[in-house]
Every structure is written in structure tokens, then in C-alpha cells.
Amino acid sequence: xxxxxxxxxxxxxxxxxxxxxxxxxxxxxxxxxxxxxxxxxxxxxxxxxxxxxxxxxxxxxxxxxxxxxxxxxxxxxxxxxxxxxxxxxxxxxxxxxxxxxxxxxxxxxxxxxxxxxxxxxxxxxxxxxxxxxxxxxxxxxxxxxxxxxxxxxxxxxxxxxxxxxxxxxxxxxxxxxxxxxxxxxxxxxxxxxxxxxxxxxxxxxxxxxxxxxxxxxxxxxxxxxxxxxxxxxxxxxxxxxxxxxxxxxxxxxxxxxxxxxxxxxxxxxxxxxxxxxxxxxxxxxxxxxxxxxxxxxxxxxxxxxxxxxxxxxxxxxxxxxxxxxxxxxxxxxxxxxxxxxxxxxxxxxxxxxxxxxxxxxxxxxxxxxxxxxxxxxxxxxxxxxxxxxxxxxxxxxxxxxxxxxxxxxxxxxxxxxxxxxxxxxxxxxxxxxxxxxxxxxxxx
Ligand code: F6P
Ligand code: MG
Numbered sequence: 329x330x331x332x333x334x335x336x337x338x339x340x341x342x343x344x345x346x347x348x349x350x351x352x353x354x355x356x357x358x359x360x361x362x363x364x365x366x367x368x369x370x371x372x373x374x375x376x377x378x379x380x381x382x383x384x385x386x387x388x389x390x391x392x393x394x395x396x397x398x399x400x401x402x403x404x405x406x407x408x409x410x411x412x413x414x415x416x417x418x419x420x421x422x423x424x425x426x427x428x429x430x431x432x433x434x435x436x437x438x439x440x441x442x443x444x445x446x447x448x449x450x451x452x453x454x455x456x457x458x459x460x461x462x463x464x465x466x467x468x469x470x471x472x473x474x475x476x477x478x479x480x481x482x483x484x485x486x487x488x489x490x491x492x493x494x495x496x497x498x499x500x501x502x503x504x505x506x507x508x509x510x511x512x513x514x515x516x517x518x519x520x521x522x523x524x525x526x527x528x529x530x531x532x533x534x535x536x537x538x539x540x541x542x543x544x545x546x547x548x549x550x551x552x553x554x555x556x557x558x559x560x561x562x563x564x565x566x567x568x569x570x571x572x573x574x575x576x577x578x579x580x581x582x583x584x585x586x587x588x589x590x591x592x593x594x595x596x597x598x599x600x601x602x603x604x605x606x607x608x609x610x611x612x613x614x615x616x617x618x619x620x621x622x623x624x625x626x627x628x629x630x631x632x633x634x635x636x637x638x639x640x641x642x643x644x645x646x647x648x649x650x651x652x653x654x655x656x657x658x659x660x661x662x663x664x665x666x667x668x669x670x671x672x673x674x675x676x677x678x679x680x681x682x683x684x685x686x687x688x689x690x691x692x693x694x695x696x697x698x699x700x701x702x703x704x705x706x707x708x709x710x711x712x713x714x715x716x717x718x719x720x721x722x723x724x725x726x727x728x729x730x731x732x733x734x735x736x737x738x739x740x741x742x743x744x745x746x747x748x749x750x751x752x753x754x755x756x757x758x759x760x761x762x763x764x765x766x767x768x769x770x771x772x
Pocket of ligand 1: 348444519582583617694695696697698700733734
């Protein structure tokens with residue numbers, strides 16, 4: 329059967345992809361340049377004159393990058409000699425073969441997914457090639473700011489979590505399931521708060537997350553959460569000591585700030601309710617798509633929560649810290665997560681990562697970018713089943729928790745897409761709608 333092309337190779341004018349590359353990416357680059365400039369004094373204090381020189385050179389690199397983008401220059405090979413540099417350059421050759429030899433692969437003549445990933449990787453190259461500021465996370469300020477702006481919502485979520493943690497033993501199976509559905513939805517809607525869709529502008533959670541769930545329910549276009557529940561409960565086995573042991577859940581994280589807190593709260597619930605014995609979090613090894621979680625963001629968020637001046641928030645943080653210390657929770661990163669590859673390539677291109685994921689009983693993929701990579705960011709018909717769009721990717725039962733921010737959606741009912749097109753033409757990109765889509769390699 330035929331596989332459609334990747335989202336707007338050729339970037340048709342007026343398409344969402346085109347507008348992202350034309351408007352949003354340069355804005356993000358301008359903000360990055362601005363951030364580095366504003367930190368000039370900090371670099372001077374830390375590294376003296378050498379820091380200031382590095383700041384200047386980095387800005388030079390990034391201004392050149394911005395110009396390459398705006399004037400549709402050819403995509404350049406990476407030259408920072410890092411672990412993933414060769415893979416990136418091979419990927420560029422692959423794009424060139426797809427395009428044919430007549431024109432060079434350029435910013436506006438390439439699949440959108442590739443171009444976006446490439447821009448973030450080039451930002452990192454600029455930083456890396458300029459020691460001593462090579463550790464600087466250009467998006468750190470906006471990530472921490474968005475965490476603090478969501479403080480009220482974080483407090484209400486932690487208070488809610490501690491409330492039923494205290495009454496956990498009294499919960500019936502049905503009540504447990506209801507809590508699970510609620511927290512899964514909180515984590516789902518947490519994905520609305522990413523900073524790349526708003527080009528880095530403020531986009532935090534203000535309202536109390538639990539209270540808004542029932543109003544949001546009708547915006548969930550596909551809801552497979554019952555299957556997620558079944559995957560969790562069917563991983564439970566009677567242990568030798570007579571107690572039930574449960575499975576391993578992997579969460580492929582998306583954004584820091586409020587979304588990460590919703591993921592930690594869900595993970596806390598899964599462990600304390602005995603629905604998971606272990607949770608592995610997968611994050612990015614470099615700053616990515618503005619707000620994505622890095623190892624530093626992960627640790628920082630737990631430390632902030634723990635040190636908060638609020639009883640239930642800090643209690644949650646203490647709990648999370650001890651999960652990490654005991655190894656019940658662990659954080660992992662892998663260069664594959666910051667490559668442009670679709671996930672059906674993972675078994676071949678990152679077999680170690682694929683093998684690790686095979687050890688999970690359930691994998692939750694957070695967010696829009698993960699959805700684009702799961703489905704290859706291809707122009708699938710809306711009615712193509714999710715399983716088919718995965719093109720064989722299935723290391724373990726998996727579920728995508730995604731609010732729609734890009735022009736792709738599969739697994740809809742007949743007529744559903746057409747209805748949405750007439751009701752709300754921007755349904756795929758506004759972040760107003762969401763899906764919970766499940767796929768299990770053992771289901772057939
Ligand atoms: O469209 C804006 C955008 O940058 C998309 O390119 C990307 O898929 C998305 O936002 C990032 O969203 P998320 O943080 O949910 O992956
Ligand atoms: Mg993101």
C-alpha cells in the first residue's frame with residue numbers, strides 16, 4: 329500500500345508548515361539571539377573576556393543561520409563532530425536523493441519536520457562551537473518562567489494528588505479507574521502549554537486543571553483511554569509474596585513547565601496506586617523545540633517542587649525525589665529523540681533505544697511532535713487507522729497523548745474530519761482539540 333509524502337515537502341505557500349518556517353522559526357531565532365545578548369554580563373562574570381567573545385561569535389553564527397533561513401539557502405552539513413553529527417549529515421544526503429540532484433535541499437524545499445529539527449540542532453551547534461558558553465540552555469529562561477507562571481495550577485494539582493494519596497486504601501477499583509482517567513486527561517491537556525507554538529511567548533496554565541476536565545471532554549476526538557487502563561491492569565501479575573506486581577511504564581516526555589508537572593503527577597499516581605512498579609522518563613539531550621524537557625529541567629522541576637512554600641506541593645516534591653533516589657523513577661535520554669527520523673525508523677537507526685522500549689508494558693508519548701514522528705508527519709487521510717500510520721513501529725503497547733498543533737490527524741471516524749473542517753477550520757493547529765490514541769503490537 330502507498331505511503332503519503334511527509335508534511336509539505338515543498339512547503340506550499342499558506343500551509344501551516346510554510347507559515348511556521350517563514351514566521352515562527354525566524355521569531356524563535358530572534359528571541360534566542362536576544363537571550364544570548366541579554367546574558368552578556370553573566371558570561372563576563374563567569375568567564376571574563378573569553379565569555380564575551382564567545383557571546384559575540386555565537387550571535388554571529390545565529391544571525392547567519394537566520395539569514396540562511398530567510399533567504400532559502402541550501403541546508404549545510406553539521407561540523408561540530410558530535411555523536412549524532414554523521415547521522416544528521418546522512419539524513420541530509422537522504423533528503424537530497426529524495427529531492428533529486430537538480431536543486432540543493434534548502435529551507436523551503438524540504439519536509440517541515442526535518443527543517444524544524446534541523447534549526448534546533450543548528451542552534452545547538454552554534455553554542456557548542458563556542459566554548460566556554462557551550463552549556464548554556466538558550467531556552468532555560470522561558471522554561472523556568474512558564475513553570476512559575478503556572479504556580480497556582482501546580483499547587484492545585486499537587487493538593488489534589490496528596491488528597492487521594494492519603495485515601496488511596498479506601499478507593500474501590502472503580503474509583504481508582506476514575507482517578508486514572510482524570511489524571512491521564514490532566515496530562516493530556518498539559519500538552520497545550522508548549523512554547524514553540526507561541527514562538528516562545530507566554531503560554532502557561534492558569535485555571536485549575538481538574539475543574540476544567542468536564543468542559544474539555546468534548547474536544548477529545550479519539551479517546552482510547554480504556555485500552556490504556558487495560559494495558560496497565562493486564563501487566564499486573566501475582567508476585568511470589570502473594571502481592572501483585574505491576575508493569576513498567578515509559579513516558580516519552582514533551583514540555584517542561586506545567587506539562588511536566590502533570591506527567592509527574594500521573595506517574596506518582598501510577599506508582600502509588602500500584603498500577604506501575606517503575607516509571608522511566610525519556611527526555612531530550614539538548615534544548616529542543618523551546619520547551620522540551622532536558623535532564624536539567626527534570627531535576628530542577630523536582631527540586632523546585634520540593635522547596636516550594638506550600639505543604640502539598642513540597643510533599644509531592646519530596647515523594648518524587650525519593651522515587652528518583654530509589655530508582656522507582658529514572659530519567660533517560662538518547663540522541664535519537666533529537667533527530668528528524670520518524671519512529672518507524674527507530675528499530676533500524678537506534679536499535680538500542682528500541683530494545684530498551686521493548687522492556688516497557690506501556691509507553692506514553694506526550695505531545696504533538698511525538699505524534700508527528702509516530703505517524704511520520706505524512707499526509708495521511710484522516711480515516712487511516714493509527715496502527716497503519718505507525719508503519720510497524722510498536723516496541724510495546726503505546727499511547728499518544730496529544731493536543732493537535734500540526735496538520736496531521738489519523739484514526740478518525742468517517743465524516744469526523746469533514747465536520748471539523750466546516751465547524752472550525754483551524755481544528756488541527758489551534759491546540760484546542762486532543763486525542764488519546766492507543767496501539768498494541770499484540771492486539772491483532
Ligand atoms: O506548530 C508548532 C510546533 O512547533 C510544531 O511544529 C510542533 O509539532 C509543536 O509545536 C510542538 O508541540 P509539542 O510541544 O506538543 O510537541
Ligand atoms: Mg514540545
